[in-house]
Amino acid sequence: MHGSSWTDIGAALGVTRQAVQQRFHAPHKRYSPEAMTDDLREAMAHVKRAAVQHRNNYIGTEHLLWGLTAEGNSATRLLQAAGISPETVHQSVGTRLSMGASQAAERIAWTPYSRKAIDIAEARSQQxxxxxxxxxxxxxxxxxxxxxxxxxxxxxxGFDLSTLDDASTDSL
Structure with a gap:
């Protein structure tokens, strides 16, 4: 739909113009690599690789979880502390990554849930x-x-935030 208006795209997809704009909104600039640890930057490389390999033009929560569990880091240690195998989570999310119909763009849009997760993560790190x-x-x-x-x-x-104590999350 190159050259079409947001309204035309929304009509073609059966959603409102606002829904189209919200769905394909890039993350705020503050989520630059400089705001992330080295481990998270490495995980984000896996995230983008998963989106491109699956021909997705978006980064959803499934891509984020896949990237987080691709290598050992504080997220995989937290899963292990909760008695959950990071490899099992990685395989499970991998089966849910769907193949898209188009080539992924250089700049891939983040879904609203992905942006919300990053907002929560930023607030948590500041806290x-x-x-x-x-x-x-x-x-x-x-x-x-x-x-x-x-x-x-x-x-x-079986990952349940209510069962995690502060000690298990603070020690990471």
């Missing part, structure tokens, strides 16, 4: 006195959003 968002912050953000593929995978795996 704990850190200047950088880490992988465990984003994992907790995905769980707190409570919607989307990542929340479903985490819930199915």
């Amino acid at each position: 704990h006195g850190s200047e950088h968002i880490d992988c465990d912050d984003l994992l907790i953000g995905l769980a707190q959003v409570g919607r989307g593929v990542a929340a479903a995978v985490l819930s199915d795996a």
Whole structure:
């Protein structure tokens, strides 16, 4: 729909103009790599790779969870502390990544749930006195959003924020 208005795109998709604009809104500039730990930057490389390989033109919560569980980091340690295998979560979310119909763009849009998870992660990192968002912050953000593929995978795996104590999350 190159050259079409937001209204035309919304009509073609059966949604409102506002829904189209919200769905394909890029994350705020404050989520630059400088605001992230090295581990989270590495996880984000996996996130983008998953979106591109699956020909998705968006980054959903499933991409974020897949990237977080691709390598060992504070998110995988938090899962292990909760008695959950990061590898099992990674495989489960991998089966839910769908193949898109178009080539992913260089700049891939974030879904509203993904943006909300990043907002929660940023607030959590600030609350704990850190200047950088880490992988465990984003994992907790995905769980707190409570919607989307990542929340479903985490819930199915038995990840329950109410059972985590401050010691297990602060020690990461």
